[in-house]
Amino acid sequence: MLDWTDRHFRFLARLLCQNARLYSEMIHANALIYGDKNAFLQHTDTQHNTALQLGGSNPAALAKACKIAADYDYAEVNLNCGCPSPKVQKGAFGACLMREVVLVADCVNAMANATNAEITVKHRIGIDDDEDYSVVRDFVGEIDHKTPCKSFIIHARNAWLNGVSPKENREIPPLKYDFVYRIKQDFPDLNIVINGGIIDNNSINNHLQHTDGVMIGRSIYHNPLMMKEWDNLFFGCCENTITDEDLIEQLYQYATREVAQKTPLRNIVKQWLGLFYAQNGVRLWRQALSDATLLAENKPDLILRAFEKMKAFQVA
Numbered sequence: 422m423l424d425w426t427d428r429h430f431r432f433l434a435r436l437l438c439q440n441a442r443l444y445s446e447m448i449h450a451n452a453l454i455y456g457d458k459n460a461f462l463q464h465t466d467t468q469h470n471t472a473l474q475l476g477g478s479n480p481a482a483l484a485k486a487c488k489i490a491a492d493y494d495y496a497e498v499n500l501n502c503g504c505p506s507p508k509v510q511k512g513a514f515g516a517c518l519m520r521e522v523v524l525v526a527d528c529v530n531a532m533a534n535a536t537n538a539e540i541t542v543k544h545r546i547g548i549d550d551d552e553d554y555s556v557v558r559d560f561v562g563e564i565d566h567k568t569p570c571k572s573f574i575i576h577a578r579n580a581w582l583n584g585v586s587p588k589e590n591r592e593i594p595p596l597k598y599d600f601v602y603r604i605k606q607d608f609p610d611l612n613i614v615i616n617g618g619i620i621d622n623n624s625i626n627n628h629l630q631h632t633d634g635v636m637i638g639r640s641i642y643h644n645p646l647m648m649k650e651w652d653n654l655f656f657g658c659c660e661n662t663i664t665d666e667d668l669i670e671q672l673y674q675y676a677t678r679e680v681a682q683k684t685p686l687r688n689i690v691k692q693w694l695g696l697f698y699a700q701n702g703v704r705l706w707r708q709a710l711s712d713a714t715l716l717a718e719n720k721p722d723l724i725l726r727a728f729e730k731m732k733a734f735q736v737a
């Protein structure tokens with residue numbers, strides 16, 4: 422999630438769940454071509470089970486970005502056709518691509534020719550007043566027909582391109598989960614992943630009766646520990662028995678390595694503020710990790726001290 426998650430968040434997420442596919446925030450193809458490639462692409466996922474999400478609408482640029490990313494072992498490259506922000510619309514990519522299905526097919530084909538990673542598409546169910554199911558059906562059908570993309574992540578609401586903010590666009594257009602279920606019925610061979618407003622394990626279970634997968638955004642950002650049950654609940658693996666203490670030790674070791682490579686501590690720990698979301702004393706964890714004076718010291722043992730403070734509060 423742009424401006425929210427990054428590779429430091431994904432490091433934490435991977436400690437909590439070994440099997441979930443993790444997605445990068447959207448990175449524009451040109452940022453990879455002209456920017457600091459390593460800063461955008463480096464990651465520590467030893468499971469090689471992370472997807473890179475690209476933004477853009479120029480097939481040649483997207484292909485070039487896929488080639489650049491090929492050295493970084495992403496399992497999947499996803500094309501964003503769902504972001505409604507005005508900046509993205511100005512660049513003629515994101516959600517407005519739902520009205521340019523021929524161009525999307527060209528982009529997907531160019532990407533698929535440039536990398537061995539799986540190419541997938543994330544999109545909405547329509548734009549503005551596209552209320553009919555046929556809009557998303559024809560979009561998926563056309564891409565399925567013309568490209569090797571067989572996996573679609575569908576945010577189950579329209580994108581309204583005028584008059585509402587990106588935040589409102591994740592809340593106001595009504596969720597229509599039944600449209601996504603119908604896509605799975607109409608295209609049973611495709612991998613269909615549902616997204617939007619899914620907040621707990623019960624709901625995930627219900628959606629999995631109708632689709633192949635569930636993507637979660639905001640709930641996990643706010644409460645990452647929710648992932649700890651997933652290997653066991655959804656992937657048929659053993660329970661993840663990592664303790665809070667082990668988790669903190671791993672985060673501390675990671676931060677120490679990162680700081681040694683000149684990553685500012687504040688950039689790392691801000692990704693971990695949501696950890697311990699529901700625990701007593703979490704305020705102390707958050708306070709310590711957001712304290713500008715302490716962060717300026719750039720010493721990873723701040724993580725250990727913040728945890729100790731929270732634990733001491735729980736005992737007291």
Ligand SMILES: Cc1cc2nc3c(=O)[nH]c(=O)nc-3n(C[C@H](O)[C@H](O)[C@H](O)COP(=O)(O)O)c2cc1C
Binds near residue numbers: 425445576591616
């Ligand atoms: C701050 C923020 C940034 C986001 N950035 C992206 C992004 O880069 N790429 C993307 O596909 N979706 C992005 N999204 C949308 C989410 O991935 C997701 O589709 C949306 O929030 C609905 O799912 P949720 O209800 O589980 O959060 C973002 C959402 C938020 C809140």
